[in-house]
Amino acid sequence: MLSNVTNKGGNFIDVKRIMVRGGKGGNGCVSFLREKYVDVGPPNGGNGGRGGSVRVCVDPQESTLNYIQSQYRAPAGINGAGKSKHGANGDDCVLRVPPGTVIRELDPPSKPPTPVTALSSSSSPPLPVATEDSNDVTVKGFRPWAAAIADEQATVSPKTLSPFVYYSDWEDLGETANIRLPPQFRPRRDPALPTPKLSLDMLDSSQDSVELAKGGLGGLGNPYFASSTNRSPKYALKGLMGEQRWFELELKTIADAGLVGLPNAGKSTFLRAVSNAHPKVAPYPFTTLNPYLGTIDYDDRAQLTLADIPGLIAGAHANHGLGHQFLRHVERSHVLVYVLDIGKPSPWDDLAILQRELELYSADLLHKPALIVGNKADLTVPAKDNLKRLQTCTDIPIVPVSALHRKNIHKVTYLLRDKVESAKKQQQQVAALADDTSTAVDI
Ligand SMILES: Nc1nc2c(ncn2[C@@H]2O[C@H](COP(=O)(O)OP(=O)(O)OP(=O)(O)O)[C@@H](O)[C@H]2O)c(=O)[nH]1
Ligand SMILES: [Mg+2]
Incomplete structure (x- = not known):
């Protein structure tokens, strides 16, 4: 790729x-x-x-x-x-x-x-x-x-x-x-x-x-x-x-998909793995200070853009961390990609924090099609159990990935593509329907 x-x-x-x-x-x-x-x-x-x-x-x-x-x-x-x-x-x-x-x-x-x-x-x-x-x-x-x-x-x-x-x-x-x-x-x-x-x-x-x-x-x-x-x-x-x-x-960047996650979850490492983007990666929070836009090129020449933004923390709506200001760059994407560190003790709590912050920014964001990248799956001991429990906490599809070792990347990019394409189709249908109703004539 x-x-x-x-x-x-x-x-x-x-x-x-x-x-x-x-x-x-x-x-x-x-x-x-x-x-x-x-x-x-x-x-x-x-x-x-x-x-x-x-x-x-x-x-x-x-x-x-x-x-x-x-x-x-x-x-x-x-x-x-x-x-x-x-x-x-x-x-x-x-x-x-x-x-x-x-x-x-x-x-x-x-x-x-x-x-x-x-x-x-x-x-x-x-x-x-x-x-x-x-x-x-x-x-x-x-x-x-x-x-x-x-x-x-x-x-x-x-x-x-x-x-x-x-x-x-x-x-x-x-x-x-x-x-x-x-x-x-x-x-x-x-x-x-x-x-x-x-x-x-x-x-x-x-x-x-x-x-x-x-x-x-x-x-x-x-x-x-x-x-x-x-x-x-x-x-x-x-x-x-x-x-x-x-x-x-x-x-307000228009990317097909937007990455959201807590600092250090591996968003930038994931962007590096799926594209040849080179956002800075480091083992401390707030490594990414500005949005990055990457393009994934598929084998059949299809393309998909992915936005990486600085990590969110609890209280971002009250301007903690880098605040909500960067969410404008994922607000218009078709699909949200939650990047969770499943090597951590309770990734489901991280998901809850992220969803709450998104909701406080704009409730519409929570209704967007979404996907969870269960990152750091290479940390096998906690990751396996965490993955099982996480699956019981949410309906959003989860793909375990190791962005660092580029494992399961193919699977996640193809699932992402499916999601983006169906989201786009649905959006077109809604737009066509709105068009029909606005041009409808009473007989
Ligand atoms: N073991 C392991 N470490 C990973 C993986 N992905 C990322 N890391 C490490 O996690 C740390 C943080 O990675 P980043 O990609 O900078 O995380 P981020 O989410 O972009 O962080 P911010 O930009 O601060 O929000 C780095 O030390 C990475 O090497 C992974 O799949 N496995
Ligand atoms: Mg980063």
């Missing part, structure tokens, strides 16, 4: 909070045709390009959220130009997440952190002070901060607030006040109305990418405002700001 594995060691991150912002739309342009014998030609300002959006898609090559940054900003659209040149749209910014990432939208923070404090850290150089000439700071790395400080401190002029850009030094004496903006540029009727929160489950790469923050619309050039009464409008529309949203990403 050959296998390969994705190592998920190191600084494994499975929950992350991020802020995403679509790019600003480019401004429309105010411009007029100028030709040799045409003094004041018709308006010919181009429209601004749309700002890029932030999107998310599944990348099967990724296995952690380690590389997810805390902020994603899509590029802005390009401003329109004279001669009816429309600005180019900003590119989309695409986040790649591992399969099994659950994305939930969060409420915006009550007071968004100012860019200055958000970017500062004890090790970073002192922030530039917004002096009069710090606006044109060109030193590498200072520009965004300087701009942010300037933004915050600047007294907002009516020109900044106006949705229009104007022709060179043309003064707006109320001419734009009565202009009815196109619907897509009007402010939302009731901004206080809550928008439904986005919630996504990124299962596999066949899924299309999903938009997290829309880019702002590009502004309209001055030809849009030309009319019989105003043939040369001296204003064009600014591009809109992109959406800004906050999300929590949670990786």
Whole structure:
């Protein structure tokens, strides 16, 4: 049996909070045709390009959220130009997440952190002070901060607030006040109305990418405002700001089967035995600190993924040991594999501890199809008697195994495969039934 594995060691991150912002739309342009014998030609300002959006898609090559940054900003659209040149749209910014990432939208923070404090850290150089000439700071790395400080401190002029850009030094004496903006540029009727929160489950790469923050619309050039009464409008529309949203990403690994057991039961040794995964194995508890994912390759090319997580102890629900936090990585597996050390005096007590902890995390976990790997069966004296007694304590099938000496591995992997396949079939039947009832029509 050959296998390969994705190592998920190191600084494994499975929950992350991020802020995403679509790019600003480019401004429309105010411009007029100028030709040799045409003094004041018709308006010919181009429209601004749309700002890029932030999107998310599944990348099967990724296995952690380690590389997810805390902020994603899509590029802005390009401003329109004279001669009816429309600005180019900003590119989309695409986040790649591992399969099994659950994305939930969060409420915006009550007071968004100012860019200055958000970017500062004890090790970073002192922030530039917004002096009069710090606006044109060109030193590498200072520009965004300087701009942010300037933004915050600047007294907002009516020109900044106006949705229009104007022709060179043309003064707006109320001419734009009565202009009815196109619907897509009007402010939302009731901004206080809550928008439904986005919630996504990124299962596999066949899924299309999903938009997290829309880019702002590009502004309209001055030809849009030309009319019989105003043939040369001296204003064009600014591009809109992109959406800004906050999300929590949670990786819930999707493995076919998940290993659960007390520390030192031999979970990692078992994963090593059934695949060529190399999680650390040692004779002390909490050797495994992060989840590992292994792939079992069967002789007929079938494959099955197996997740190894840190050991659970009594009180894990109260955050004892490494706590419940890693159970999210077995929560969605089709089959649970309890790994028990049957060389210990009372493995049935260990099973009871595990089942109680699983139940406290989510009662559904106890109803999953399961299998018991009675590990350390090579310790013959206690193991034989323990196995007999264990069999009387539970209905879950038990396979005695010696992961260390790779004994009975074939039997357990084939039984596991049967279980996974029947669990998948059952899940499909349930899904089909749910589909039928939802499309049923009353006659
Ligand atoms: N005799 C015997 N020892 C075993 C067997 N399987 C594992 N061990 C030993 O048990 C100890 C713990 O094994 P691990 O695989 O690290 O146990 P674990 O369940 O992954 O432990 P944590 O990662 O701490 O939760 C190691 O010293 C292994 O060599 C077995 O089948 N027989
Ligand atoms: Mg381990």
